[in-house]
Amino acid sequence: MANRLASATSPYLLQHKDNPVDWWEWSDEAFAEAERRDVPVFLSVGYAACHWCHVMAHESFEDETTAAYLNEHFVSVKVDREERPDVDAVFMAATQALAGQGGWPMTVFLTPDRRPFYAGTYFPPRARQGMPAFADVLAAIASAWRDRRDEVLSSVAHISGELERRHAPKLPGEVTRAGLDVARANLQREFDEVRGGFGGAPKFPPSMVLEGLLRLGDDESMAMVDVTCEAMARGGIYDQLAGGFARYSVDAGWVVPHFEKMLYDNALLLGVYTHWWRRTQNPIGERVVAETVEWLVAELRTPQGGFAASLDADSLDEQGHSAEGAYYAWDPVGLTAVLGEDDGRWAAEVFGVTDQGTFEHGRSTLRLLGDPDPVRLASARERLRTTREQRPRPGRDDKVVAAWNGWLIASLVEAAGVFGRPDWLALAREAAELIWRVHWVDGRLRRTSRDGEVGSAAGVLEDYAAMTMAAVRLGCAEADATWLTRAEALAEVILAEFGDGDGFFDTASGAESLYLRPQDPTDNATPSGLSATVHALALLAETTGRSDLAERAERAAATAGGLVDRAPRFAGWLLAYAASRLVSPPVQVAIVGDASDTGTQELARTAYRCAPAGSVIMVGVPDEPGLELLADRPLLDGRPTAYVCRGFVCRLPVTDSQELADQLHSPKE
Template identity: 70%
Template sequence: MANRLAGSSSPYLLQHVDNPVDWWPWGEDAFAEARRRDVPLFLSIGYAACHWCHVMAHESFEDEATAALLNQGFVAVKVDREERPDVDAVYMSATQALTGHGGWPMSVFLTADGLPFHAGTYYPPRPVHGMPSFPQLLEAVTDAWRDRREDLVGSAGHIQAELRRTAVTTLPGEVGAAELGAALARLDADFDAARGGFGPAPKFPPSMVLEALLREGGPGSMEQVRLTCEAMARGGMYDQLAGGFARYSVDTDWVVPHFEKMLYDNALLLGVHAHWWRLTGDPLAARVVTETVEWLQSEMRTPEGAFAASLDADSADPGLLGSPGRSAEGAYYVWTPQLLVDVLGEDDGRWAAEVLSVTPEGTFEHGTSTLQLRGGVDPERWAGVRRRLREARDGRPRPGRDDKVVTAWNGWLVASLVDAALVLDRPDWLEVAREVMDHLWRVHRVDGELLRVSRDGRPGTSRAVLEDHAALVLAAVRLAGALGEATWLERARTTAEGLVQHFDDGAGGFFDTPSDGETLYLRPQDASDNATPSGLSTAVHALAELGRVTGETRWAERAEQAAASAGGLVARAPRFAGWLLADAVTRLRRPAVEVAVVGDPDDPATAELARTARHSAPAGSVVVVGLPDTPGLPLLADRPLLGGRPSAYVCRDFVCALPVTSADALATQLRPSAAV
């Protein structure tokens, strides 16, 4: 019989509908039930593509005896961390404080007031390596609640007080030339010059840091970008058959990924590779951009026109990993030399094994290998082999898809997709970006309130957090400039007004949750970038670009205040402040500009000026194309055609150089040494 999760919009929660555990969704009803029964809560937080979440579900939550312990002694609550990042953030803080590490599934025991008193991550069904079994833990907590409750409640209060005391909500500081230099030097020290990337395994895609290095643009920075992007794109973390990146590499050589594919990673890496191609014309960058967009459209697009959250790491094993028919990580993606021969024939199969590093010993498990494409290959032969292998792989059991639509992740994708469309001249991609934004504006705003997720075209119930508002502003600003449509600029301004009103912390920065949102035992505020840019660093970029395209100094000033509220992170921990570092580079070394291209957008001369501006303007610049004095687009106001010809105005803070009518003259004005 289905439990209380049956009405959820979260695919992760729906995975647990048929568990014998009497799960409750997060909410006051669950806490009221804990008070009524006088029992603690067991909070389990995870997400649909999480491998170890699946393992614990199969081992414990589907087990009748374990479920009986949970149902008897606790109110069990399930949370999708992607739907409720605020709940995840505050209890992750407690888990890390109590255990020294974190991860998912997160397992936290709470009082009926929501205060944590014990926490961990994955627990096995039987004792192993000194770790208690999950049933042993449940029994121990039940006994302690019965016999030593006062100690547990006191401990929970102490944990809350200590977390409030030690929480570093901001690390203020202006970033000047010295701090910028220190940040770049620290990155250089952490860089793996042999393999690309930063630090030891596991290696995560350093998307935000790569953006900062691309903006800095010096020889050392560009070499770090090249090595890292090549290593990721040629290794097993990139899907050589379909495109798109897996979550991270478990080894230092980028060979074996953790196979889940997240929308946010691919959104951010799409932007990085588009920027890399714009600066260098590297064909690998263009290939990654094109293949990733193709993968996004073929496998991640929802019927409503937006993009789904993730593909699972696990799928049913077709017999490659020693567990036929059972769920196994990576089963969809791995190959053996014989399988290649079976699909391609002897000659192409042996060639494919050589160029894709598929060995008899295997690079993964059970003699299987991930696919790598380390060197150059005959493009025509590779295209045919790639197509045939992908068709064969399509016959395997597919990984599950979490098809909820997350506002921030789709916003980051639109921002990157607009950039990619403009520099690679793909108007069809620009139309996709518009369709995504239409969906977000139509479905994710209810009675003027922005929501976090939707599914099947129906809005969820979770309020949007800071990153959702900021990513939507960034996407809308870029779409307004690309399309020359005032509607999107007004929507960006409306969303930014709400962001500043409801998330302001009173000290220049922002909280991650709105002032009128649900009260948790801590109000989350984290300025550091992790797998994704922080809400604050996204807001810095979004408000800065909004200021450039509108000419309203209040947005630029608010962006500068927000950057200064966490500027101390840049020199101390640049790997976790990539977008703040990118902002600092723009301010201190590669100043952004505004470019107004006036003329009929369908006129080839106008299009050539626009193309030049988009290829040559420093990162963070805004380019708006349209007829002079187009209503609602301030950058086009009072910018007449020069001699009746399409013209370009290069401006800084809306103070413009003399207009030009040729692409060569515009490129000259946009060179780094040129003054505006």
């Protein structure tokens, strides 16, 4: 018999609907039940693609004895961290303070008034490797709550006070050119010159840092970008058969990934590789962009036109057991069985598949070691991919997250412009229309939907910022004032509901009150809400000419500007913002002409390829209503014409793409 989670919209919660645990969703009713029964709350936080979440679920939450003990002594609450990032952020801070580390599954014990007093991550069913058995943890917590309540409540007060003192150091400061030099030098000290990336294992794709270095654009910065982008694209973290990046590499050389594939990584890296190709024309960049879009459409696109959250790390192996990486790994025998003796040996060398294996059980991840004959490579990849598609597939978390779709929409619009792919622009438009149609409810943004039905979780700062950026990019690319109006509506909610004076909170003023209001200025796997908002407001200001938005972006950036030189690995998008202001300021490019005209298309492609990062590129007919950038911009001699502007003061119009490129490479008067 299914539990309460059967009515959830989150695929992660639905994975637990048949557990014998009497789960509740995060709700006032759950905590009222804990108060009524005078028992603590057991909070379990995870996400659908999380390997160890599945392990703990199988070992403990599917176990009748464990479930019975939980049901008797606790109110058990299950949270999808992707649906409720505010809950995740607040209790991850508590977990890190209490346990010394964090991760998922996250296990937290709370009082009925939502204050934490004990926390950890994965607990095994039997004690091992210094980890206590989950049953022993439950018994100890239940005993302490029953027999030593005063100690528990005293601990709660101490923990809450300690967390408030630790909360969100902002490191304010204006970023200067000298500060950019310090940031670059600090990144160089942590840079892996041989394998790319920063620091040691595990290695996460440094998407935001790469964006900052691309905008700095000097030789030292580009060297770090070049090595890292190529290493990731050739590594096992990238799916060499179908495209798309895994979440991170467990080793320092990008060889073996943690196999789940997240929409946010691929959305952000799509932008990075587009911008890398724009700067270098490295063919690897173009290949990665095309393959990643193809993979996104094939694997993550939903019937409603949005993009799903993730693919699982696990799938069934040949014995029918759930195993991490089973879908992706190969051994030499498997290659030969598909490709034949000669091509099998050749593919093993090309893809780094060894007899010993680079992964588990003699299997290897596929890497691209060199640049083999492209025809032979394409044939081998297609045959291997066709065979792999017959294997049991990883599960998909098909909820649509507003922020992650927003970042993808913005990246798709730019990639469509750079590579001249109107079909990619259509993908961006359909995803944006879904978000606006389903997630925009009563003048506010909801965070998630599934199967076209909106969830109840309120949008957080990153959702509003990402969708503001997406709406601006789409409105400019299609000369559609409706999207710019929507972008301004999103921005007005940010200013009214999320501000703290100069900076921003991660949750709205009317959001559920937790014991801390989240406000983290640091980039991690995704941009911080603060840094995303800085970019969104700045881009909207560039498009509309609203100086109040530009000034607000500057003030917000200054609340955490000290992170740029002191901790640049966690401030990549603030580094990118500062570089755009101090190194190569953005411009507005107005291109007037019929969108179907080859001359208009060539000017647009040149603008997307040559304009400084963060620039606004608008393509449409002259005097399109509601679009100030196209006002009083006539065609020159009846030909498609480009105007390069800064602050809506434009240089002489040009009709030749080379002349446009020359102006963009030297945009000053």
